Amino acid sequence: MPLDRNGIAKRAAQELQDGFYVNLGIGMPTLVANYVPDGMEVWLQSENGLLGMGEFPTDDAVDADLINAGKQTVTAVPGASYFSSADSFAMIRGGHIDLAILGAMEISQEGDIANWMIPGKMIKGMGGAMDLVAGVNKVVVIMDHVTRKGDPKLIPTCTLPLTGLRCINMIITDLCVMEMNEEKRRFEIIELAPDVTIDEVLEKTTAEVLVSAACQH
Amino acid sequence: MANKIFQSPTEALEGLLTNDMMVAVGGFGLCGIPEKLIIALRDSGVTGLTCVSNNAGVDEWGLGLLLQTKQIKRMLSSYVGENAEFERQFMAKELDIEFCPQGTLAERLRAGGAGIPGFYTKTGVGTIVADGKETRDFDGDTYVLERGIITDLSLVKAWKADESGNLVFRKTARNFNPMIATCGKMTVAEVEEVVPMGDLDPESIDTPGVYVDRIVVTTSEKRIEQRTVTA
Numbered sequence: 084m085p086l087d088r089n090g091i092a093k094r095a096a097q098e099l100q101d102g103f104y105v106n107l108g109i110g111m112p113t114l115v116a117n118y119v120p121d122g123m124e125v126w127l128q129s130e131n132g133l134l135g136m137g138e139f140p141t142d143d144a145v146d147a148d149l150i151n152a153g154k155q156t157v158t159a160v161p162g163a164s165y166f167s168s169a170d171s172f173a174m175i176r177g178g179h180i181d182l183a184i185l186g187a188m189e190i191s192q193e194g195d196i197a198n199w200m201i202p203g204k205m206i207k208g209m210g211g212a213m214d215l216v217a218g219v220n221k222v223v224v225i226m227d228h229v230t231r232k233g234d235p236k237l238i239p240t241c242t243l244p245l246t247g248l249r250c251i252n253m254i255i256t257d258l259c260v261m262e263m264n265e266e267k268r269r270f271e272i273i274e275l276a277p278d279v280t281i282d283e284v285l286e287k288t289t290a291e292v293l294v295s296a297a298c299q300h
Numbered sequence: 301m302a303n304k305i306f307q308s309p310t311e312a313l314e315g316l317l318t319n320d321m322m323v324a325v326g327g328f329g330l331c332g333i334p335e336k337l338i339i340a341l342r343d344s345g346v347t348g349l350t351c352v353s354n355n356a357g358v359d360e361w362g363l364g365l366l367l368q369t370k371q372i373k374r375m376l377s378s379y380v381g382e383n384a385e386f387e388r389q390f391m392a393k394e395l396d397i398e399f400c401p402q403g404t405l406a407e408r409l410r411a412g413g414a415g416i417p418g419f420y421t422k423t424g425v426g427t428i429v430a431d432g433k434e435t436r437d438f439d440g441d442t443y444v445l446e447r448g449i450i451t452d453l454s455l456v457k458a459w460k461a462d463e464s465g466n467l468v469f470r471k472t473a474r475n476f477n478p479m480i481a482t483c484g485k486m487t488v489a490e491v492e493e494v495v496p497m498g499d500l501d502p503e504s505i506d507t508p509g510v511y512v513d514r515i516v517v518t519t520s521e522k523r524i525e526q527r528t529v530t531a
Contacts (some may be wrong), residue, residue: 130402131328132472139530147331147522148459148473154329154382155528165471167478168328168354169410172403176423195426205391206399207381209429214403217423248426 084278085257091225093118095184095255098223099125106130106175106215108185109153111225115184128180130171130211135163152211172211176218183219185212187226187251189241192270192290194251194263196224197243209246216247228256229287237261237270237290259284264293272298304465304515305494309340312488312516316453317341320348320373324409324449324480325363326456329355329382329525332473333362334457334490336518341455342366350374352409352451354402354476356386361523370394376449378402382525401429404446406479411448413482413511418447454484457520458507461491462500465509474506481511488514 086094088111096118099105106128107113119125127136129151136151137158144158151157159165174180189197196216199209216222229235237254249268254261260274271293272284281298306312323341327333338357341349342365349372356377357364366372367385374396380386389395400408401423411419420443424430434445456477459470467489469477481487489512 129472131331132475139528141531142529145524145527145529146471147524148471150329150331150472150524150526152328154331154525156524156526157528159471165469165474167474168402168406168476169479172406176403176407176421205387206397208377208379208399209401210379211402213401213427213429214423217421217425218403245427 084276086276087257089114091255091257094260095223095225096120098182098184098221098253099123100181103181104128104134104179106180106183106219108183108212110186112184112186113153128171128174129157130168130175130215132166132168132171133157133159133163134166134174135160137163172214175211175214178218178220180219182221182223183215184223184225185215187224188236189243190224190237190251190254191241192237192239192292193268194249194270195241196246196251197241198246200244202244212246216250221252222250223253223255224251225255228258228284235287235289237288237292239290258287261292267293269293271295274298304513305463306514306516309336309490309516309518310343312514313337313340313344316486316488317344317346318452319346321346321452322350322352324451324454324483325351325353326475326477326480327353327355327362328472328475330358330362330523332457332469332475332477333357334455335362335520337455337488337490337516338362338365342369342371347371348373350376352376352449354378354405356380356383358382358525359385367395374398376400376405378405399429406476408446408449409476409479409483412450413479416448418445420445449483451484452486454480454487456481456487456489458489458491460493460495460500461489461512461515462495462497462509464497465489465512465515466500466505467491467507467512468500468504469506478507481507486513487511488516490516490518492520493517
């Protein structure tokens, strides 16, 4: 059975480690915060200038001066810090953030990502996505394996304008988990969702991929 | 001593505005925007503006107000998704926009204010952001040359100022304001409170007064884009 949004987020949370500084993208990636294991210390970075993001506030604690990168009102945990956007992206670009989890429209077999514009449609902008994929030490994409129309999203070469080049380290979809094999420059399927077959995954993937021994027939 | 305190947003902008000028405006979404200075800019009737700001406000607030009156000719932003009028003008090609990655935008503003005309970054390499720009390899990786930004005018929002122009920001309302304060040939700060000199701890000044030419105290509405709460 393919994973649902929460299942994908829960699997992504397994990539967290104690003491990690982590940036979660807008949308499904924010759900990962719900699955931080008990007792693990994880610092959430919000690129508008907050390290140590907490939960949403109670109604009487809402503060217009304290928001996340999705413009939602949030709180800061004890030990948090505020800083400018320049400092925030110095952390990101400078390789000080351990992990970023974000969504994608397309991923190429070499690890390129496209997630910010569709030609001919309204372009909203890339926000901080290009900086995050270029600068963060480990970049994990979580997404559905295929588009709503059923087209593969892991493809030989991206057709949409790129967000970053050869920068994705791991992909977690509703069907499987794939890790970039740096030596071969291809993603390797390392886990299948419960009751999902390798044949189904390969049928829905046009990129050239590797299959780990554990996921072979 | 030169007086930096002005009595109204309109007075604080007097003599600083010309058509077709470049203006940087602080804020992230509607958080930490110089909301009353933006209204004064609109009411001045100045046109042909190039605005540098991470976002473009919403239809009824922030830089969205200047889009409604078509006073903006060109925007330099990283994300503009919250604004229907922006979308209409953009699709109708009435408005010119340059998208700049958020971190690159922050650094371009910082560099401009710091006398650095350009810098190399790996952000955007291999994407359309790098089209037509010089690239250079350092230690085996490719980087793209991005230019510093100097604006004719910078508008920022701070929490507190003292009479010498030292600024302190509040929480995530800081965002782009510190860099934008440095990159303007003239910088006007909208603040919630002005305190006497000596009342702000010199150890805790975010923006030293050298960057700030004019100050105006306003009552901020601080509108919230996504009010999100837990039970």
